[in-house]
Amino acid sequence: MNLAIHKTKYGRNRGFTMVELLTVSIMFAIITAAVATSIGAGIKVQTVIHNNAEDDQEARTVMDYLLKDIGSAYVSQNNQNTFFVCPGSTDGNILMLSTRDHLIQMDSGYNSNPMNTNLMSSPAGSQNQPVQSDLSLVSYYFDQQTGELRRFATCAPNRSLVPGLSPGNSMSSTSVSTVTDYGRLISSHIKNIEFTFYDQNGNNYSDWDFDPMGTQITPDTQTQFPSVMQIQIMMKFPDGSEKQYSASVTPAMTYAFGASTSTSSTGSSTPGGM
Secondary structure, X not given: OHHHHHHHHHOOOOOOOHHXXXXXXXXXXXXXXHHHHHHHHHHHHHHHHHHHHHHHHHHHHHHHHHHHHHHOEOOEOOEOOOOEEEOOOOOEEEEEEEEOOOOOOOOOXXXXXXXXXXXXXXXXXXXXXXXXXXXXXXXXXXXXXXOEEEEEEEOOOOHHHOOOOOHHHOOOOOOOOOHHHHOEEEEOOEEEEEEEEEOOOOOEEOOEEEOOOOOOOOOOXXXXXXXXXXXXXEEEOOOOOEEEEEEEEEOOEOOEOOEOOEOOOEEEEEEOOO
């Protein structure tokens, strides 16, 4: 009798009760929620890190262009196609300069094989042969409404090709029919960009006009490069965040007309108002 009761009590097969199922379900839901929350937080952090890296990379690209162009800026009294002009405006053509930092461009008439001594397949003076110079002429155009910053560059020694270089900061004789005529888009998230120039005596200016042609574009006409130039960029990104980047640079050549002295070019850029 006792043995039969023992078998009935401990030996029979039985399923889970509703209480046990409910307990396991709750525990499983809690664990799943915790794991999902952890994964979601990790993905969010990874997204933020990725977006920040992309934001910083875009700002770094803009700064690299500006620092290289300004650091290699060149103006000569003997070359009227050289200039260094910043009108001090916060919109439109904000900076125009001639610089030694450029890449000589070969047209289709040149043989692209560097091992071939026959470098030019078209005759000298051919219309297919572009006019070249040891300088590039550069203009930066900023559209404050769209946040776009464009860089126009040409290696042709013709200042009339540069948008915005004519007196009064109006457009030059070049026909500008579309926004792409202002140059290559290098950023589309700029809220504001400012330049501050310092002369040899430490005086600061929001504009600078160093132009052998004598076409006064800014209130003050200069006869040399600024001693130091500061760049401040405020960028606004699609997620609504704003970041400020700043840098300073000294042109490689700071001299008055006819008297040159060489200095080293410096530049740095860091986020967050360094």
